[in-house]
Amino acid sequence: MTTEIIASEKVVEQEVENTSNTLRFFRVFLARKTVVASLAIILIMIICAIFAPLIAPFDPYKQDYTQVLADPSLAHPLGTDLVGRDVLSRIIYGSQAALLVGIVSVAIASVIGIILGLFSGYVGGLIDAIIMRAMDALMAIPPIILAVVFVAAFGGGLTNVIITLGLSLVPTYARLMRGQVLAIRESDFIVAQELMGSTNLRNMIKHVLPNCISPLIVLITLNFGVAILAEAGLSFLGLGIVPPKAAWGSMINDGYKYLLSNPILSFAPGMAVVLVVVAFNIVGDALRDALDPRLKGTL
Amino acid sequence: MIAFIIRRLLQTVIVLIMVSLIVFSILQVLPGDPARTLLGPEASPEQVEQIREELGLNRSLPVQYFTWVGHAIQGDLGKSIAFREDVTGIIGEHLPKTIYISILSMVLAIIIGVPAGIIAAIKRGGKIDSLISVVANFGMAVPAFWLAVLCIYFFSLKLGWFPVQGYTSPFEDLWLSTQQVIMPVICLAFAALASFARQTRSAMLEVIMQDFTRTARSKGLKEGTIIIKHTLKNAIIPVITLVGLQVRNIVGSTIFIEQVFNIPGMGRLVVQSIFNQDFVVVQGCVLVIAIIVALTNLLIDISYGYADPRIRIK
Numbered sequence: 001m002t003t004e005i006i007a008s009e010k011v012v013e014q015e016v017e018n019t020s021n022t023l024r025f026f027r028v029f030l031a032r033k034t035v036v037a038s039l040a041i042i043l044i045m046i047i048c049a050i051f052a053p054l055i056a057p058f059d060p061y062k063q064d065y066t067q068v069l070a071d072p073s074l075a076h077p078l079g080t081d082l083v084g085r086d087v088l089s090r091i092i093y094g095s096q097a098a099l100l101v102g103i104v105s106v107a108i109a110s111v112i113g114i115i116l117g118l119f120s121g122y123v124g125g126l127i128d129a130i131i132m133r134a135m136d137a138l139m140a141i142p143p144i145i146l147a148v149v150f151v152a153a154f155g156g157g158l159t160n161v162i163i164t165l166g167l168s169l170v171p172t173y174a175r176l177m178r179g180q181v182l183a184i185r186e187s188d189f190i191v192a193q194e195l196m197g198s199t200n201l202r203n204m205i206k207h208v209l210p211n212c213i214s215p216l217i218v219l220i221t222l223n224f225g226v227a228i229l230a231e232a233g234l235s236f237l238g239l240g241i242v243p244p245k246a247a248w249g250s251m252i253n254d255g256y257k258y259l260l261s262n263p264i265l266s267f268a269p270g271m272a273v274v275l276v277v278v279a280f281n282i283v284g285d286a287l288r289d290a291l292d293p294r295l296k297g298t299l
Numbered sequence: 300m301i302a303f304i305i306r307r308l309l310q311t312v313i314v315l316i317m318v319s320l321i322v323f324s325i326l327q328v329l330p331g332d333p334a335r336t337l338l339g340p341e342a343s344p345e346q347v348e349q350i351r352e353e354l355g356l357n358r359s360l361p362v363q364y365f366t367w368v369g370h371a372i373q374g375d376l377g378k379s380i381a382f383r384e385d386v387t388g389i390i391g392e393h394l395p396k397t398i399y400i401s402i403l404s405m406v407l408a409i410i411i412g413v414p415a416g417i418i419a420a421i422k423r424g425g426k427i428d429s430l431i432s433v434v435a436n437f438g439m440a441v442p443a444f445w446l447a448v449l450c451i452y453f454f455s456l457k458l459g460w461f462p463v464q465g466y467t468s469p470f471e472d473l474w475l476s477t478q479q480v481i482m483p484v485i486c487l488a489f490a491a492l493a494s495f496a497r498q499t500r501s502a503m504l505e506v507i508m509q510d511f512t513r514t515a516r517s518k519g520l521k522e523g524t525i526i527i528k529h530t531l532k533n534a535i536i537p538v539i540t541l542v543g544l545q546v547r548n549i550v551g552s553t554i555f556i557e558q559v560f561n562i563p564g565m566g567r568l569v570v571q572s573i574f575n576q577d578f579v580v581v582q583g584c585v586l587v588i589a590i591i592v593a594l595t596n597l598l599i600d601i602s603y604g605y606a607d608p609r610i611r612i613k
Contacts, residue, residue: 133310137317140593141585142551145569149585152573153328229442233555236444237570249442256448256559263452270445277440 029290038279038286045276048092049099058086060093060246069262078268081254087265091272093246098276101162101231102224108166110220113173118208120174121181132178135171143168144233151239161240165227176219180212214291221284225277232273248273303604311597318589319371322582323364367582376583381575386583389568394587396466397557397564401549403484408491408545413538415492416499421526423504431496438493444555447486451559454482464561483560487552491545498541502534509533539603543596550588 030036048055058076064084072079078087120131138146150164184190190207234240235249243250248269255265351357358366370377376386419431455463462479469476506512507530515525554566561567565584572580 133313134317134321136310136314137321137589139547140314140318140589140596141321142547142588142592144551144554145566145585145588148554148569148573149322149325149581152581153325225440229440232442233444236442236555237558239570239573252442252445252448259448259452260456266445266448267452270442270448273442273445274437274440278436281436281440 025290029286032286034282035286038282041275041279042283045095045099045279048095052093052096056086056089056092058089060085060089061244062086069258069265071262072264079262079264081251081265082258087251087268090246090251091248091269094248094251094269094272095276097158097235097241097245097247098228098231098273100158101165102227102280104162105165105169105227105231106220106223108163109169109223110173110216112166113170114177114216116170117174117177117179118181118205121178121185128178131174135174138168138171144230147230147234148237148239151234156234156239156242158241158245161231161234164234165230168230169223169227172219172223173216176215177212180215181208184208184211214288217291218284218288221280221287225280225284228273228280229277300605304601307597307600307604311593314593315590318593319368319586320364322585322589323367327360371583371586376586377579379572379577379580381572381577381580386580389580390565390583390587393563393565393568396562397550397553397566398591399469400480400483400487400556400562400564401546401553403480404487404491404549405542405545407484407488408495408549409542411488412492412495413499415496416538417503417526417531419496419500420503420507423500428500431500435493435496438489439497441489442555443486443490443552444559446489447482447556447559450482450486464559466560466562466564479560483556483562487549487556490552491549494541494545495538499534499538502537503530506530506533536603536607539599539606543599546595547592550592 062085064080067076067080067084069082070076070080070084076086076088078091080086081090116131116135120128146168147161147164150167151160154160154164184207193207231240231247232249232252235247236253238250238253240249241247243254251269252266252273255262255267255269258265348357356363367377374387376390378384379386379389382389415431415435419428422428451463454460461482462475465479467476467479469480512525512530515529516522520529550565552566553564554569556562557564557567558570565588569581569584572578572584
């Protein structure tokens, strides 16, 4: 896949040497069909989440005891679950939880992580050492176990899942930002700025942040997938989003009990998770290649 | 080299102190009064108070923390409320199972993932490369527990190749144990395998593009020699770094895999103890898991500090 990128980059470079960077970005970014398809999947997911009541054929909470564990049919394309709820409608509604968890937890993680990383790299010394060791400590505990323990401590439910996942993703951002601050501090243009009398703090915010935008965008996109996977995991264990609210992870767990007779009950929501996460990963990779070829393989 | 090892060792100790602080403070807010849980709803307030006294729950938090750490260092992690046993003993029973399947998964992920990445890099742009890329992309996106559900459906229920769930020690019945362990290990390894393939591929490509590879080629060296002696040696360092990260992910995923395949290991113990409100066990488990992850990372750092002298200076 990377070779295709390299190849397309070469073509693009020859053709549009004089055109703007923005154009180059879009041509490299959209060069592959998989990326366009992934963007389409993400778009469909967003539309499903926003317009769920309009798109879903049935009420996802309405139990219909005449239609318990029905096989897929025209009325119920993915069948119905134990209490006769339409599986397709529940998957469509499940996108709301997944999208919300993805956006808000990544927002929390990136804001806290960016501030910690900037501060840590900028101040240096003992404070830097303490912050970074705390990040190391958070990273020594597998994120999913950290999340499980957080949720156990503060309770399940949408809000707590979001906060928990947000906090467990902080170290990646803090490390990335700190690394960038340290690297950029050494660069000639910052040294030049300092010689010209610009204060340190202004330097950091004005020059370091814009220079970190590319890796940050990539990390944020990739982390959407991570957060959605983690949310599904927590809900699967029964520690995440509380039933009857539709969440893909808990749907897999519910369907698992009827694996032999109705495998589609677990297969379908899992497929939704996989498609969305693959889409975010592919878009993240493509963004990395398009924004900055030097980043290849570093994130 | 010795200075480097000592520095990393000190860092690890600091990290572990931080871990113990985090674990301790998280569990202070866990719901439920352990004394109440221990005695049941009928106990009188006096009895509860007496147990709180015995467990040291009415002492100040710093005192509780230092008592806990002090005991933990001596290998005493407290008493489980639900099992009425020593936590150290319970963990000692569950830990080997998790370590066994985790090591098997790690080995599987490396011996398949790394060669797959090398092949993809050598044959870049070809059919094999795109196949490996597609599998790797999906591998990183498939939830381990859903993969487990798929495996159980197809390989156990439909084809009947493997038992649905359960765990037997390899020392007891090696054949049965291997049959039971195959699916959990594959499900655990899959995401790590995908990461290894991707990382190896991009590291190889990076090295292949460098000047010394071109020099080697223009000297007339055989392609195989170039790949093995020049490219692989340089590309392997970022791959070793990934081992540390994947130890964390594999151990983390055991929480799902052990649940689905009904393996009585650490992951299942954590979830079970959370539902039992057995916070002493949760505390102990998280601490032990963090120590294992931190120590593996220490070993990995030292080994590649050994392999790549540039790392020691940092």
